[in-house]
Amino acid sequence: MEAGIPTKKVQSRAKAWKDPSSTTFDTLLQLDIEDLVKNAGGAVTDGLVSNDDDGKATVMWYSIMRGALQDVLVDNLPSSCINKVQFDKKLQDIIIPSSSQDDDDEKKETGGVMCKFSDGTTSGPFDLIIGCDGIKSSVKDYIETGKVQNGDSGIYSGIRIKFAVEDDGGDDATSADLTQYFGDGGYGLSSVYGNGKNKKSSKCAFLISLDDNYIGPFKKKEKNVESADENIAWTQDVRKELEEGKTDMLNQVRSCDLPDFDLGPTITNASRFFELGVYFHNPFTLKGWSKKLSDDGTWAVLAGDAAHAMPPFLGQGANQALQDAYVLASKICENNDIAQGRWSPPPPPASSAVVSGSVENDDEKVEQQPKSLKVLLKEYENRRWFPTASITVKSALIGYLETGGVNGFYSKFRDVFFRTLGFIGVAQRVLLDAAAPKL
Numbered sequence: 001m002e003a004g005i006p007t008k009k010v011q012s013r014a015k016a017w018k019d020p021s022s023t024t025f026d027t028l029l030q031l032d033i034e035d036l037v038k039n040a041g042g043a044v045t046d047g048l049v050s051n052d053d054d055g056k057a058t059v060m061w062y063s064i065m066r067g068a069l070q071d072v073l074v075d076n077l078p079s080s081c082i083n084k085v086q087f088d089k090k091l092q093d094i095i096i097p098s099s100s101q102d103d104d105d106e107k108k109e110t111g112g113v114m115c116k117f118s119d120g121t122t123s124g125p126f127d128l129i130i131g132c133d134g135i136k137s138s139v140k141d142y143i144e145t146g147k148v149q150n151g152d153s154g155i156y157s158g159i160r161i162k163f164a165v166e167d168d169g170g171d172d173a174t175s176a177d178l179t180q181y182f183g184d185g186g187y188g189l190s191s192v193y194g195n196g197k198n199k200k201s202s203k204c205a206f207l208i209s210l211d212d213n214y215i216g217p218f219k220k221k222e223k224n225v226e227s228a229d230e231n232i233a234w235t236q237d238v239r240k241e242l243e244e245g246k247t248d249m250l251n252q253v254r255s256c257d258l259p260d261f262d263l264g265p266t267i268t269n270a271s272r273f274f275e276l277g278v279y280f281h282n283p284f285t286l287k288g289w290s291k292k293l294s295d296d297g298t299w300a301v302l303a304g305d306a307a308h309a310m311p312p313f314l315g316q317g318a319n320q321a322l323q324d325a326y327v328l329a330s331k332i333c334e335n336n337d338i339a340q341g342r343w344s345p346p347p348p349p350a351s352s353a354v355v356s357g358s359v360e361n362d363d364e365k366v367e368q369q370p371k372s373l374k375v376l377l378k379e380y381e382n383r384r385w386f387p388t389a390s391i392t393v394k395s396a397l398i399g400y401l402e403t404g405g406v407n408g409f410y411s412k413f414r415d416v417f418f419r420t421l422g423f424i425g426v427a428q429r430v431l432l433d434a435a436a437p438k439l
């Protein structure tokens with residue numbers, strides 16, 4: 001909360017239709033986040049509002065730069081963990097000591113598994129490997145094929161994202177308004193993002209557009225071009241000089257008829273530019289999110305983008321990754337309580353009946369037996385699969401809709417659609433449903 005800045009407003013704007021030469025932008029949709037959350041009631045409000053001892057309610061909806069969030073996570077690790085964190089390691093293989101390799105799912109007799117890295121080092125033994133290694137996850141490969149390979153390549157959506165970062169450009173902003181500008185064949189996004197406690201915030205401008213060489217995920221017949229890279233390492237766009245990156249984005253602002261007055265200054269003052277292609281990754285997998293690695297109870301499990309890479313149009317990937325971490329951590333704590341003899345069956349609720357190891361009453365079932373790690377990992381997946389799959393699907397649809405089609409083919413339809421969605425409250429529900437924690 002201290003490292004980010006509260007998001008107060010989300011709005012979608014488009015150029016006024018009546019006068020095409022006008023530089024004014026109509027507001028199609030405007031959401032006041034505080035009112036929206038407080039008025040939603042129920043689980044949404046409970047999950048997104050923090051009440052302090054004096055009864056003051058704070059809506060917990062923040063904007064933060066990715067790097068600042070990572071700093072917060074690392075800085076708050078317990079001191080006993082911090083010296084175990086190693087960066088710049090690339091997992092190359094998972095080694096199951098003295099295992100029989102005959103049967104992928106039934107590897108025999110080990111005391112945990114070892115991780116081998118590309119620098120030649122190995123670490124371990126571990127009894128649980130958590131693959132939170134992003135959209136091209138090596139651990140996901142291992143769960144699906146029994147081998148660490150090159151990661152799921154996904155399907156190129158034909159949507160490209162360019163963004164410019166003006167470090168410190170948000171100065172001392174105390175709140176963030178996220179403004180989306182709809183144009184022809186693309187849209188722009190402008191906001192400020194927290195950079196850490198007592199640090200100046202950054203300003204970012206995003207341009208989301210359709211790839212000229214594609215119609216949706218299909219390459220145009222006559223085109224012999226490569227799809228845009230997914231940029232999994234978030235590397236800065238070093239293919240172009242800084243000036244070229246600026247000119248490129250500013251030209252796109254003009255060609256998509258987006259407002260120079262908001263996006264323009266950020267792009268002009270930016271010192272970092274990024275470009276990536278959006279890929280769709282199938283949320284449906286028969287193998288699930290976890291796999292038993294050895295008979296002594298060693299498992300691998302996925303979290304974050306590794307489990308459910310989603311297009312970024314609802315701004316939810318990192319939020320969902322954090323929720324995965326929370327749910328998975330609570331399951332691991334439960335497992336450790338069981339393994340270390342701290343677990344005891346919860347007291348049965350009033351007016352209940354015992355049915356084969358569990359206690360049931362009308363609307364709840366309380367487990368009376370300790371659960372295995374397999375069950376706990378499945379419970380984690382079951383809790384997190386549906387919310388993340390649902391955001392993945394909605395986000396993919398929204399991405400195409402918001403660009404307005406090739407050369408603005410359906411941009412007028414999009415503008416009316418968004419105004420209507422806001423009017424009837426659907427946009428509000430989609431945003432709230434995605435953001436509210438499902439733990």
Ligand SMILES: Cc1cc2nc3c(=O)[nH]c(=O)nc-3n(C[C@H](O)[C@H](O)[C@H](O)COP(=O)(O)OP(=O)(O)OC[C@H]3O[C@@H](n4cnc5c(N)ncnc54)[C@H](O)[C@@H]3O)c2cc1C
Binds near residue numbers: 312314
């Ligand atoms: C343009 C854009 C805008 C976005 N905007 C938002 C937003 O507004 N809000 C939001 O919540 N989310 C947003 N997201 C999504 C968000 O960035 C991701 O969902 C989030 O970073 C996922 O976190 P993760 O830890 O699962 O994976 P990552 O952040 O990708 O981290 C994975 C890590 O694993 C490492 N790794 C990969 N392979 C290996 C290996 N073999 N061995 C060891 N390490 C490995 C990588 O180097 C990386 O450090 C956006 C994404 C994009 C592309």
